[in-house]
Amino acid sequence: MKGWPGEPDMEYDVLMADGEAAVNAGKPITDVIFDFGNVLVYWDPVAVMTPRYSDELVEQFLDNDISGFYDINDELDCGMSNDDGVALMRERYGDKWADMLQYYLDNFVDSLTGVVPGARVLINDLKAAGVHVWGLSNWQKDLFPIALDNFDILRSLDDRVVSGYVSLRKPNKDIYEFALQQFGIDASGAVFVDDKAMNIVGANNAGIRGVRFKDSRALRALLIDAGVKIPAVHQA
Numbered sequence: 001m002k003g004w005p006g007e008p009d010m011e012y013d014v015l016m017a018d019g020e021a022a023v024n025a026g027k028p029i030t031d032v033i034f035d036f037g038n039v040l041v042y043w044d045p046v047a048v049m050t051p052r053y054s055d056e057l058v059e060q061f062l063d064n065d066i067s068g069f070y071d072i073n074d075e076l077d078c079g080m081s082n083d084d085g086v087a088l089m090r091e092r093y094g095d096k097w098a099d100m101l102q103y104y105l106d107n108f109v110d111s112l113t114g115v116v117p118g119a120r121v122l123i124n125d126l127k128a129a130g131v132h133v134w135g136l137s138n139w140q141k142d143l144f145p146i147a148l149d150n151f152d153i154l155r156s157l158d159d160r161v162v163s164g165y166v167s168l169r170k171p172n173k174d175i176y177e178f179a180l181q182q183f184g185i186d187a188s189g190a191v192f193v194d195d196k197a198m199n200i201v202g203a204n205n206a207g208i209r210g211v212r213f214k215d216s217r218a219l220r221a222l223l224i225d226a227g228v229k230i231p232a233v234h235q236a
Contacts, residue, residue, distance in 0.1 A: 010197035030189035118216030135160030171202025
């Protein structure tokens, strides 16, 4: 099985306000909280592995049922060190996959393949409109400085919470509540943007409306429709 286990079905580019977030449906948006991977910067583990491993082997490595890659990533994102993560994969899944994980971690910079088109301008437009922009991401604490050093879009946010530093992880409700407290904002005016459906469910459980991200222009249009005063996309 590729990808993180437990992903529910959810539409992309729709403002979700289920459960605890329902009370905030329709309220003015004052804050937008962004995930990082595949929302602001592209993360592609395949790009790391292809120089040394065949396509078939990479596919197996990224199949959680075979290698446990995503389970180990969850542990790393929640504060486990790289060395302990490799040791845990070696114990649970064997040397083959542990050695591949070590290679992936050693060459992690190659997984960050660029800024998501439209993200930088969208953030700048939101800031110009008086909307605060924040970051909330699952990321291993030893790897996050690589992203921060290479992408100024992450440094442009008003503040950020990174899971590995706080030993909390999406989609658990407590990390959203921690972020709201650190940012000094209320859930009523916040929208959380993430490419994973499970993390939108987590945001809703904390009272935060959410958008499963696929396209920055669609997100721009959605925010405009919700009353955010930012420039629209020009049409022919």
